[in-house]
Amino acid sequence: MKETIMNKNIQALLACNKEILNHKATEYSPLALAYIGDGVYEIFVRTYVINKGNAPVNKMHKASRELVRAETQAKIYHSIEKQLTEEETNVLRRGRNAKSISVPKNADMTQYRHATGLEALIGYLYIKGEIERINELINLGLMGLSNEV
Secondary structure, eight states: OHHHHHHHHHHHHHHTTTTTOOSOGGGSOHHHHHHHHHHHHHHHHHHHHHHTOOOOHHHHHHHHHHHHSHHHHHHHHHHHGGGOOHHHHHHHHHHHHOOOSSOOSSSOHHHHHHHHHHHHHHHHHHHHTOHHHHHHHHHHHHHHHHHHO
């Protein structure tokens, strides 16, 4: 019950921005999509963590930090890639192949590129207003992580 309410709250929060996003998602570079996708992913992760129950903020921060690491995002990338449409796969690939100026400090380059691909996909879907699809893919990825443990 609480999770459903939280998911509806996220969708309402993100959907209110749909009116001000007046560009087509295809007009953005993969790194611009990853930039906005990083923020959207963070909201989902923090909501997921707080949904687990009230805890000291430090513990919630540590749990969130683990889920936003490039290594974890790369695992999510691999767990959802077979569930994507052709269009989504193309965006994921464009994000993964984008040449970033920054170098990751806590991940290898392959993990970092996969994480960028995931963030680009989330950004793309966000700009298109497909919040439900973002929710579906992130939940699928998080289930894949919990099955790993």
